[in-house]
Amino acid sequence: MSQVRDRYAPSPTGALHLGGARTALFNYLFARQQQGAFLLRIEDTDRARLKEGSQALIEDGLQWLGITWDEIPLVQSTRKMIYQEAAELLLGSGAAYRCFCTPERLNEMRAEQRARKEPERYDRRCRSLPRQEAERRAAGGERNVIRQAIPLDGVTTLQDLVMGIVSFQNATLDDHVLMKSDGFPTYHLAFAVDDHASRISHVIRGDGWLPSAPKHLLLFKAFNWEPPAFAHLPLVLGADKKPLAKRHGAKDVLEYRDAGYLPEAVVNFIAFLGWSPGTTEDILTMEQLVEKFSIEKIQPSPAMANLERLDWLNGQFIRRLAPADLARRIAERMPGVPVEELLPVVPLVQERLRTLNEASDMLAFFFKDPEGYGSQALVPKGRDAASTREALNQVGTMLERLSGWSAEALESPLRGLADQLGWPARDLFMTLRVAITGRTVTPPLIESMSHLGKQRVLDRVKRAGDSIAPTDV
RNA sequence: GGCCCCGUCGUCUAGUGGACCAGGACGCAGCCCUCUCAAGGCUGAGAUCGCGGGUUCGAAUCCCGCCGGGGCUACCA
Numbered sequence: 001m002s003q004v005r006d007r008y009a010p011s012p013t014g015a016l017h018l019g020g021a022r023t024a025l026f027n028y029l030f031a032r033q034q035q036g037a038f039l040l041r042i043e044d045t046d047r048a049r050l051k052e053g054s055q056a057l058i059e060d061g062l063q064w065l066g067i068t069w070d071e072i073p074l075v076q077s078t079r080k081m082i083y084q085e086a087a088e089l090l091l092g093s094g095a096a097y098r099c100f101c102t103p104e105r106l107n108e109m110r111a112e113q114r115a116r117k118e119p120e121r122y123d124r125r126c127r128s129l130p131r132q133e134a135e136r137r138a139a140g141g142e143r144n145v146i147r148q149a150i151p152l153d154g155v156t157t158l159q160d161l162v163m164g165i166v167s168f169q170n171a172t173l174d175d176h177v178l179m180k181s182d183g184f185p186t187y188h189l190a191f192a193v194d195d196h197a198s199r200i201s202h203v204i205r206g207d208g209w210l211p212s213a214p215k216h217l218l219l220f221k222a223f224n225w226e227p228p229a230f231a232h233l234p235l236v237l238g239a240d241k242k243p244l245a246k247r248h249g250a251k252d253v254l255e256y257r258d259a260g261y262l263p264e265a266v267v268n269f270i271a272f273l274g275w276s277p278g279t280t281e282d283i284l285t286m287e288q289l290v291e292k293f294s295i296e297k298i299q300p301s302p303a304m305a306n307l308e309r310l311d312w313l314n315g316q317f318i319r320r321l322a323p324a325d326l327a328r329r330i331a332e333r334m335p336g337v338p339v340e341e342l343l344p345v346v347p348l349v350q351e352r353l354r355t356l357n358e359a360s361d362m363l364a365f366f367f368k369d370p371e372g373y374g375s376q377a378l379v380p381k382g383r384d385a386a387s388t389r390e391a392l393n394q395v396g397t398m399l400e401r402l403s404g405w406s407a408e409a410l411e412s413p414l415r416g417l418a419d420q421l422g423w424p425a426r427d428l429f430m431t432l433r434v435a436i437t438g439r440t441v442t443p444p445l446i447e448s449m450s451h452l453g454k455q456r457v458l459d460r461v462k463r464a465g466d467s468i469a470p471t472d473v
Numbered sequence: 474g475g476c477c478c479c480g481u482c483g484u485c486u487a488g489u490g491g492a493c494c495a496g497g498a499c500g501c502a503g504c505c506c507u508c509u510c511a512a513g514g515c516u517g518a519g520a521u522c523g524c525g526g527g528u529u530c531g532a533a534u535c536c537c538g539c540c541g542g543g544g545c546u547a548c549c550a
Contacts, residue, residue: 211477
């Protein structure tokens with residue numbers, strides 16, 4: 001079989017959301033695995049819906065995920081002439097015809113069809129217009145569109161790689177518009193012309209296109225071109241069970257980046273939306289996905305995006321990162337903190353993170369003193385302020401005299417002191433934790449103290465002790 | 474309305490006639506570990522495989538009907 005070539009063909013009407021990203025990913029995985037080519041095509045033939053900057057946004061999203069394309073993206077709006085020539089070809093062979101019906105007439109026609117509970121379809125009034133007459137009127141400047149002349153009978157059968165065999169009665173198909181009166185092609189024409197021109201072997205796209213797939217097949221036939229293989233992907237649903245694509249406010253993938261998700265995790269997450277390797281493996285890198293991907297394993301039923309799973313996956317991927325790599329990624333999110341200073345403390349939080357953004361909160365105390373303490377937090381349940389202050393004093397004195405400052409050197413003296421005070425170690429540790437970090441949830445205390453350094457620890461212990469107001473005593 | 478697609482724990486899924494009184498994962502509950510929180514380990518609750526009929530010695534798996542959900546039905550993609 002000849003080379004596999006596939007593509008992702010978004011229309012630039014907004015950002016890249018998870019559903020679109022998944023379509024792109026599946027195309028990418030398949031092309032890579034088959035050592036073929038993955039292309040990007042910009043479908044901007046609808047001038048009314050164009051959004052400025054959307055193409056760049058989509059490209060940024062794909063690049064962030066590591067989905068790269070092999071050729072310069074085809075932009076449809078630059079190919080107007082080519083579509084027009086293709087339409088002429090169809091006109092010549094009778095596979096298409098000019099239609100002069102006005103929007104008003106079409107509206108009336110549909111209203112009547114609806115009233116009679118008939119299928120709403122173009123009634124083919126212009127289909128019987130003699131060719132010469134149609135061309136004369138068009139040449140005279142009369143507004144017209146070009147419609148596909150669908151065969152009046154017969155069956156068109158699609159061998160879909162995901163959905164299986166799907167058959168359509170030609171009689172139920174509409175003579176839809178191929179060329180608009182503004183000279184731009186509709187999706188259908190542009191799709192066939194471009195996929196043929198790009199020698200696309202596999203069309204992997206959203207299943208919203210399934211109902212028009214027979215028309216596309218018929219178009220290829222009319223051109224006498226070899227049609228590509230089709231794979232229609234089921235919808236991705238949001239938590240509200242509404243299709244992601246249509247859901248108001250479907251999130252841009254770049255928002256996941258900003259929220260502290262790893263592209264590796266997002267890729268893994270969307271790969272499993274409607275696909276699985278057929279084993280119990282659930283953490284796969286892009287390379288492994290390329291290796292294991294197969295269109296046959298794509299589920300034909302819609303998948304709901306379960307964001308709790310993304311959180312878990314992200315944690316898993318964070319844990320698998322080399323500490324230096326993690327430090328670098330965290331540094332990007334903590335302006336003013338150099339990577340070198342993050343390097344030693346990042347291992348303390350690596351297995352506690354679910355997103356990159358949580359790191360700055362967890363690590364903040366290494367870089368600045370706590371804002372202040374409520375004695376509430378400092379004083380353990382069942383203790384009073386006076387004895388807490390006394391405990392802090394004794395810790396200070398003890399630590400000051402300590403010669404070593406490794407975690408090992410710190411631990412047993414601290415436990416010993418707790419014993420001496422008659423406090424459970426956990427209580428003393430909690431008081432110290434709050435004194436040193438200003439929070440009750442932190443990385444491991446002793447190691448944190450060790451990394452923080454003797455002087456800063458002593459300062460904070462003293463400040464905490466002093467903060468317990470005499471009135472509390 | 475018409476055409477088309479889909480239907481296994483809350484969610485993602487394994488499963489393609491016997492090894493399935495349905496396996497894994499997320500989430501949830503409990504226990505263990507433990508200086509907090511996580512991570513990790515163990516245990517548990519959770520699916521009469523949408524429903525009803527067939528076919529078969531035997532069906533989540535094949536057939537038919539029904540129901541439910543969704544998509545498309547534009548000079549949008």
